[in-house]
Amino acid sequence: MSEAASVQAVRATIGDSEFDRDTAVTLREPGVYDIDLSAGWTIINAVNGGYLLAVLGRALADALPHSDPFTISAHYLTASQPGPAVVRTDVVRTGRTLSTGQASLFQYDEAGREVERIRVLASYGDLDTLPDDVRTTAKAPAIPPMDQCFGPQDAPAPIPGSSAITDRLFLKLDPSTLGWALGAPSGKGEMRAWFGLADGRDADPLSLLLAVDALPPTAFEIGLSGWVPTVELTVHVRSRPAPGPLRVSITTRNLAGGFLEEDAEVWDSADRLVAQSRQLARVRLG
Amino acid sequence: MSEAASVQAVRATIGDSEFDRDTAVTLREPGVYDIDLSAGWTIINAVNGGYLLAVLGRALADALPHSDPFTISAHYLTASQPGPAVVRTDVVRTGRTLSTGQASLFQYDEAGREVERIRVLASYGDLDTLPDDVRTTAKAPAIPPMDQCFGPQDAPAPIPGSSAITDRLFLKLDPSTLGWALGAPSGKGEMRAWFGLADGRDADPLSLLLAVDALPPTAFEIGLSGWVPTVELTVHVRSRPAPGPLRVSITTRNLAGGFLEEDAEVWDSADRLVAQSRQLARVRLG
Structure with missing residues (x-):
């Protein structure tokens, strides 16, 4: 089966896909989320940094009154491994248009102590409420078919x-x-x-x-x-x-x-x- | 006196200048710094965001074992005013080459309660220890004399x-x-x-x-x-x-x-x- 055909055959949807299942966080208590980091998003042995950012972004979307990351800044501290992790969030400020939050992802050392992997600051909003004006001078990249x-x-x-x-x-x-x-x-x-x-x-x-x-x-x-x-x-x-x-x-x-x-x-x-x-x-x- | 001559006449040095005096933070207790935000760095009535970032950057340079901000991300929450402020820092991780810290700048409302103005995440290092390799393809901007x-x-x-x-x-x-x-x-x-x-x-x-x-x-x-x-x-x-x-x-x-x-x-x-x-x-x- 060709690649294109295989994509067509099993076409997943937003909310019901590998990415959604593997970034799903479970509320443990207010602001604290558990997740099992999937081994499916590793490069060699390292968990991909973009996948990790999506996990943190998803926890913040739940913790904040707005759903879309307008700007999210992540500082990577130690290398993440597939397996259990906890995301601790903090609501910094809520506003009408934007709200700001902080989140950290922790895993566990041999003694069960939390080790911080990534810390994130982000401002969230609602993309669907933005006006339609576009004055972009940037040009789309020229990529062959x-x-x-x-x-x-x-x-x-x-x-x-x-x-x-x-x-x-x-x-x-x-x-x-x-x-x-x-x-x-x-x-x-x-x-x-x-x-x-x-x-x-x-x-x-x-x-x-x-x-x-x-x-x-x-x-x-x-x-x-x-x-x-x-x-x-x-x-x-x-x-x-x-x-x-x-x-x-x-x-x-x-x-x-x-x-x-x-x-x-x-x-x-x-x-x-x-x-x-x-x-x-x-x-x-x- | 021409502008160039006036600059020559009073030439200030790193450590002894308006910028240094106006970004100076005073240690109140470990990790906590007081500062009086200068009215000298305002645009119309707002305190310039780069000046504020330098204040936070200076507090972190004191709080962290490394002195130079390699990457610093600031989320601006509420508008700062000239006057008293406090910077609270948190050492997130220290390493040999890089250390990561967090800092927030607060001012005070009418009741004296702290109101957060800016929150920052930053990774610091020592610029003077970096190797000399440069493979920059970026070109300096063409600005007239x-x-x-x-x-x-x-x-x-x-x-x-x-x-x-x-x-x-x-x-x-x-x-x-x-x-x-x-x-x-x-x-x-x-x-x-x-x-x-x-x-x-x-x-x-x-x-x-x-x-x-x-x-x-x-x-x-x-x-x-x-x-x-x-x-x-x-x-x-x-x-x-x-x-x-x-x-x-x-x-x-x-x-x-x-x-x-x-x-x-x-x-x-x-x-x-x-x-x-x-x-x-x-x-x-x-």
Whole structure:
């Protein structure tokens, strides 16, 4: 069965999909949520930072009077593992248009003590109440048609040390940003792809938090291998995405002193810039 | 006396300047700092958000084992006023290379109760220990020589409702981003300027937090007037700035739904990209 056909056959919906089940948090007491972090969203052995941000974002959507993360800033403290975790939220301020909250995700050490993994500050609103004015001068990234792009499924053999998350994503990379995979990185800090969820679930504000951190690191195209752990990631969600695949473009302009920034833009099928993000990451040479 | 001569005559130094005196925090008890917010850094009646970020950044530099803000994310909650304030810090995690802290700035209501103004999450390190590798593809902004740029002092009469902060800054705006001041905004969301402190103090990592939020809003060049309050501002400090004036470039690409992003780059006299920032701001039509 072709990939496209398989997506059609099992098409999941917002609220009933792998992503929704794996980010579901259970209220333990007011402001405190339990979750079992899924092993399905790991890259090598690390839980993907965008998936983790979506988990925190979902807890805050429950804790705050507004439902959509307008701007969410995460500082990554220690590496998360699949398994039990607790999210502790704090309502900082509630307003008519915006409310601000804080959340931390903790896991447990051998002695059962909580170890903080990520801390987040976020301001939430309601995307559906925003006026329709758009004066965007940003241009959607020029990515070739999907059938001219390449995903992990197109590789002749499984990539060594490949990652559970590749089965959950529909990712088709622009061949002009794929030089690294052929041993010939372009030297430009760019990565572009079509992005969706493998089960066909459409995008929503929470899955945009995943989309901004799901492509291979731009460092690969700069000619660096090894791990590029996120120090801080801030995402602005600017519009509710239309149904259909997203286009994600990631750019690094400043690699210096062992750190780099990654700027992501996410465009929806209606040609709207639905999310912008920036992260600061460390370069750990492999 | 010419402006340049006056700067030479009273040249202040890092540690002994208006900026240093006005951001000085006094330890009240471990992790808690008092400050009197200066009326010298106001725009109309609001205390400048970059000055406030520098105050919080300075408290965290004292509270954390590292001295330089590598990435600092601020969510602005309520409008600050000149006068007494307290900064409460929390050490989130300390590591060898990076440590992470949280800080909140509070002022007092009529009943003397604390009202939170800003909450910040930040990861600090030591810029002087970073390796020298630079692979920046970003280009410094093309700003005409300083004597072809214009500052508030060049206006024929004081700007109505003008602001105390203009006396503290050395700001020379690129004439190609000054159309708004002549009633002919370019329609492009760009603002560029030479930036320094009026007393001649050189830049350091803390004053970079001021530099990213000190230019007129890009919204003016898009043709909007009125207030553009910051919701969230994240700054990455990437290098210790060399002595001499800075160049600051601010760009907005996506004005939509009543919000816009402002991306700032700060370049030093040695042509290094020393800071990058992004903020989400609300557009309040005037």
